[in-house]
Every structure is written in C-alpha cells, then in structure tokens.
Amino acid sequence: MYDLTDVLAVDAVSSIPPGSSLLVSAPAMTGKEAFLYDCLADGASDEQGTVVVTTGGDAEDALDRIHSRSSALDPDTLCGIDCRTDSDRENLERDDGSYITRVTTPSDMTGIGIGITNCFERLHDVGVDRGRLGLSNLSTMVTYSDKETVFKFCHVLSSRLDSAEFLGLFLVDSTAHNEQTLQVVKQAFDGLIEIRETEGTREARVKGLQPEPSEWVEL
Amino acid sequence: MPGPDDPVVLIVEDEPDVAETYRLWLEDDYEVRMAQNGDEGLEQLDGGVDVVLLDRMMPGLSGDEVLQHIRDDELECRVAMVTAVEPDFDILEMGFDAYLSKPIKSEQLQDTVQNLLERSAYDSLLQEYYSLVEKQATLEATKNRAELAESAEYNRLKSDIDSLRDELSETLGGIEDDEDFIATIRGLGDSDEP
Numbered sequence A: 001m002y003d004l005t006d007v008l009a010v011d012a013v014s015s016i017p018p019g020s021s022l023l024v025s026a027p028a029m030t031g032k033e034a035f036l037y038d039c040l041a042d043g044a045s046d047e048q049g050t051v052v053v054t055t056g057g058d059a060e061d062a063l064d065r066i067h068s069r070s071s072a073l074d075p076d077t078l079c080g081i082d083c084r085t086d087s088d089r090e091n092l093e094r095d096d097g098s099y100i101t102r103v104t105t106p107s108d109m110t111g112i113g114i115g116i117t118n119c120f121e122r123l124h125d126v127g128v129d130r131g132r133l134g135l136s137n138l139s140t141m142v143t144y145s146d147k148e149t150v151f152k153f154c155h156v157l158s159s160r161l162d163s164a165e166f167l168g169l170f171l172v173d174s175t176a177h178n179e180q181t182l183q184v185v186k187q188a189f190d191g192l193i194e195i196r197e198t199e200g201t202r203e204a205r206v207k208g209l210q211p212e213p214s215e216w217v218e219l
Numbered sequence B: 001m002p003g004p005d006d007p008v009v010l011i012v013e014d015e016p017d018v019a020e021t022y023r024l025w026l027e028d029d030y031e032v033r034m035a036q037n038g039d040e041g042l043e044q045l046d047g048g049v050d051v052v053l054l055d056r057m058m059p060g061l062s063g064d065e066v067l068q069h070i071r072d073d074e075l076e077c078r079v080a081m082v083t084a085v086e087p088d089f090d091i092l093e094m095g096f097d098a099y100l101s102k103p104i105k106s107e108q109l110q111d112t113v114q115n116l117l118e119r120s121a122y123d124s125l126l127q128e129y130y131s132l133v134e135k136q137a138t139l140e141a142t143k144n145r146a147e148l149a150e151s152a153e154y155n156r157l158k159s160d161i162d163s164l165r166d167e168l169s170e171t172l173g174g175i176e177d178d179e180d181f182i183a184t185i186r187g188l189g190d191s192d193e194p
Helices: A032-044 A059-067 A109-125 A138-144 A147-164 A179-186 B016-026 B038-044 B063-072 B106-142 B145-150 B152-173 B178-191
Strands: A021-026 A049-054 A078-082 A090-093 A099-102 A131-136 A167-173 A191-198 A201-207 B008-012 B031-035 B051-055 B078-083 B098-101
Touching: A021 A032, A021 A147, A021 A179, A032 A049, A032 A059, A032 A131, A032 A167, A032 A191, A049 A059, A049 A109, A059 A078, A059 A099, A078 A109, A099 A109, A109 A147, A109 B178, A138 A147, A138 A167, A138 A179, A147 A167, A147 A179, A147 B106, A147 B152, A147 B178, A179 B106, B008 B016, B008 B038, B016 B031, B016 B106, B031 B038, B038 B063, B051 B063, B051 B106, B063 B078, B078 B106, B098 B106, B106 B152, B106 B178
Parallel strands: A021 A167, A021 A191, A049 A078, A049 A131, A078 A099, A131 A167, B008 B031, B008 B051, B051 B078, B078 B098
Antiparallel strands: A090 A099, A191 A201
C-alpha cells in the first residue's frame, strides 16, 4: 500500500492499493509541481523508486528538486524522462547516480513508453521493485496531440503501472481545458486529487478512492 | 478449413520450404496469404491483413523496408519480424510488434500470431471504450445531476463503460510485459481522428 498522508493529511490516501493511478488536477500557479515532487520525494525516502516524466520542463531540474527535498533518499533510485530534447533519444547516468532518458517531443508517446520501460529496468537493476511515477503534465501532451490519444495513453500506462504495482500521479492544469476534456481524462484514472488556492491558502481534496469525496484540507 | 471471417496472416518469406511449413501450421485457423519477397508482400498487403510474418533478410526489399512502408502507410496490421539470429538491437525501438528467431517451432508461431491478434482486439476495445467515455463526458457537461440520474441513456452508458473496462483488463491480462506495453502505445496513433 502507498501512503501519501505525510504530504496530504487525508485518510483516503493512507493506504492506496499498488497499481493505482491518480489524476492531480489544479489551476495554473497553485504549486501542483511542488505537490508532485513532495509525493515523489516522500516515496524515495522510503526506499521506493521514482520515475518522473516532464513534458514541458527540464527532467534534470525535476530530479534536483526531488533530491533537495530529502537527505534520506538514494539518488540511484531517481529516474527522469525529459520530453523536450533537441537531440535524438538517449539515456545517461548523471554524476549523482540518477538516471535520465530523453525523448524529443511530448507527442512521441512510443518514446515516452520506451523511456518508462528503461527506467523500470534501471530501478530493477538497483534493486527497487516498487515506486511512484509522476507525470508533469498531461495538459502539454493534449496540446501536442489530442485528448483521445492522451486518454488512451493514460489508460495503457495505468495498466502497465498496475502490473508493475507502482503508484501513478498525473498532473493536469484544470484551467487549460474545457469541462468535457477534463471529464474524459478523469475516466482513465482510479482517483482524483484536486488542489485549489483560496485567499493565499493551498488546499486539496481526494475523490474516487472512497465513496464520498474527502473534505478540503490545507496543504 | 478456414472460413471467411478468419483472421488473415500474410507470410513474406523467400525460402519456399520455410514459407510452406508456416502455412501448414497456420492454415487450420487462419486465411494464409504468401509472398516470396518484399515487393510481392507489399502488393498483397491491404486492409484485410491482420498479421504479417516478415522475414528480415530477403533479396530485394528487406523486411525493415517493408516494415517502414507499413508504418508510413499507417496500415493497421501487426508485424512479427522473423530473424535468422537473436537480434542484437533494442527490439522495442524497431517498430515491429514481435520477433521470432529461426528456427521457429509450431507452437511458438501459433502463440505469437494469437498474441498479436489479441493486441488488435485490445486496440478496438480501447477505441470503443474511449467513444463511450467521450459520450458520457458530453452528457455530464450538458446536463445537471438530477437530469443525469433520470436519463436511461446515461445509466446504460455507465454500465457499458464498466463492463468494457473489465473486458479491457482481461484482454492481454491488462498490459503485462514491456513488449505489449510498447506495441500498444505504438498503435495509439493509428486510429487518430483530427
């Protein structure tokens, strides 16, 4: 079971079944990346593997931000997939032992898939068989392809995470899409974490893991 | 003998004895077409072909080149590449859906063809699943909660979605291994509609 309560104090995320995939939906500028990195660093300091897919930003930067959150984690267990590389696909080990695989564009879903496979293999080699995969973010992927392909990609990836017994966390910018697109994307996931900011306070709630949505709690 | 609804397997192989052996193994369950080289293979390829057994090393158009044509033309068939030696390249990168190294045994060939057909079944289920989910989302975006609860169409849609989801996770046993995972993702773009 995966426990996110150190990041989000809600009972619904205290024992998430392995193989679950959650959508993290938040408006722009509400710190959803920070939330994702907190969740990943939390797992990494518990000897879980980390795979982070960055569709818009720099994966090395993402790994650094995760690493900086905890002194208890082993960088060998950190893997990143960078989807905005000008060069061809490549894999490399960084000086701190973390691992990066590069894909040229967020629309190269086969490349991202191969990257994820490489990362699983890498984690297996360093002796880690469970962990958390974070993707930041789906909105970029929808922009580069379309909601149908992204939905299917999420479904297939969730299914792979299910057999790998990983936890999946997928960010989406809720203000970047219409309601219908968001409804479609949600259907590919087992549960939903919503983040909002009201009067300077960041709050989150969880839907779909229990019959009733949780209360809003401060992050 | 195969019936008109049987899946179609195209064998592209330049050694007649080898091709004939494959045909004997497959003809009870599938409609089998034969091509002696890459050019003939491309001629025989149409929307009706479900699985291609493609020899990699052939005089004239090579297996790799035939595969490139198949991908460029976005044909929906699945391709098993037949190689003389264990491939020394990253098979996931190559763009085919499975590979077999010679000599091939009967059971191995049957299993591979069956697995490739299951993947195609998975693709069509996923397509169907998506269109139902999209319908559901449209209803949810245009009707309020009370209207939805009373809508027979909406309730039927929801139960159809549930059963399709179960069916998807049973096909291929979900997505169990890396080869299935990559081949399924590679297939995603095929049915793209603008």
